[in-house]
Amino acid sequence: MTRRNASRYVLWSAALMILGLMPGTSRANVSFTLDSEHFDTLLGNFRQEGSNTIVALTMNKDGDIPKGSDALFINAYVSKASLTPVAISAQDSGGGQAQVADTDATRAIGYLDLTVADPPYEGFSVLQLNAFSGATIDGSYYLIATDQFGGTFDSRDSNGGKSYVFDADGENRVTATTTDGQLITRLEIFVDPASVDILKQFRIDGQQSNPTPVPEPASLATAGMGLLMGLGYAWRRRKQTVA
Numbered sequence: 001m002t003r004r005n006a007s008r009y010v011l012w013s014a015a016l017m018i019l020g021l022m023p024g025t026s027r028a029n030v031s032f033t034l035d036s037e038h039f040d041t042l043l044g045n046f047r048q049e050g051s052n053t054i055v056a057l058t059m060n061k062d063g064d065i066p067k068g069s070d071a072l073f074i075n076a077y078v079s080k081a082s083l084t085p086v087a088i089s090a091q092d093s094g095g096g097q098a099q100v101a102d103t104d105a106t107r108a109i110g111y112l113d114l115t116v117a118d119p120p121y122e123g124f125s126v127l128q129l130n131a132f133s134g135a136t137i138d139g140s141y142y143l144i145a146t147d148q149f150g151g152t153f154d155s156r157d158s159n160g161g162k163s164y165v166f167d168a169d170g171e172n173r174v175t176a177t178t179t180d181g182q183l184i185t186r187l188e189i190f191v192d193p194a195s196v197d198i199l200k201q202f203r204i205d206g207q208q209s210n211p212t213p214v215p216e217p218a219s220l221a222t223a224g225m226g227l228l229m230g231l232g233y234a235w236r237r238r239k240q241t242v243a
Contacts, residue, residue, distance in 0.1 A: 030145045030153035030182060033175045034164060046090035046098040052076050054090050054100050056202065071117035072204075074100055078194050080111045099200035108134060110194025114187045123148050123183025126205035128175040131166075131189070134197030139166040145176045146186040166191055173201065 045057045054074040078084040087104040102109050116122045133139070140163040143155040155176075156162060166172055176187055189196075 030147065030184065031177050031179065032143055032145075032155040032158055033177065034173065046100070048090055049073070051087045052085035054088060056098070073113075073115045073117065074199070075113040075115075076100075076102070076109045076196075077111040077113070078107050078109070080113075080188070080190065083111075093198075093200050097200060098202070099198055101198050102134065102196065108194040109196035110191050112189040112191075112196065112199070114189075116185050119146075119148060119185035121148075123185040124204045125178045125183060126175065126203070127184050127187055128173065128201070128203040129199055130201040131172040131174070131191075131196050132198040132200075133166060133168040133172070133195045135168045135193065135195035138168050139191060139193050139195050140164065141166045141172070141189060141191040143174060143176060143190070144188045145178075145184050146188075147178065147182040148185050149182075151182075163192075166195065168195065175203075 047055045047057075049055045052075055056072045056074065074088075076086040076088045078086060084107065086102060086107045086109045088100050088109070089103045091099050091101050093099040114127070116124070131141075142159075142163040145153045147153070155164070164172075164174075174189075176184055178184055
């Protein structure tokens with residue numbers, strides 16, 4: 001083996017090991033359900049940030065805001081395609097519950113973007129909310145969650161490729177739950193036609209900070225290939241030296 005080929009061999013080995021140790025993402029680590037029990041951690045202390053933005057700080061069941069608490073930005077638009085803002089306000093729905101209400105007389109909410117303040121270092125393992133419609137007929141909706149590694153998860157993938165029915169006469173309580181240590185850093189809600197009127201009963205669970213990326217099995221296999229290539233070159237070089 002020439003010196004030039006040997007250099008290429010070592011570089012490829014190193015590249016494979018680096019790629020293999022980079023955090024990977026799984027495609028099935030967020031599940032979506034239409035209903036769930038209440039969680040111990042609540043979202044409270046809603047604060048108006050802009051005409052179409054609300055900020056919520058996480059608090060525990062005793063009403064205290066934990067140190068290092070996450071902030072959740074809630075943005076409302078007519079649709080993701082246009083990103084036309086819809087005016088919303090933080091309100092008290094009674095019983096100490098905070099809610100987000102559509103206060104725009106000319107536009108309805110069709111796209112909600114819920115993003116934590118500091119991804120990928122903060123996120124939630126469970127995020128739940130209850131959406132109410134201002135329409136007279138049922139519509140449809142689906143959700144897309146993003147984890148701390150940038151992986152996206154579409155609710156339609158776990159629902160036979162279909163959207164959920166958005167009930168115009170009742171509650172639309174949805175829950176996004178992660179597995180395998182994933183964290184939700186963003187949850188997008190798409191409603192067609194645009195008809196969200198009120199959001200309330202926000203719940204989160206499993207708040208974590210500074211998640212440590214863990215290589216997925218496929219990534220570990222790639223790292224292993226790089227290590228084997230490196231060992232192979234070392235063995236071949238030793239054999240040539242002995243000869």
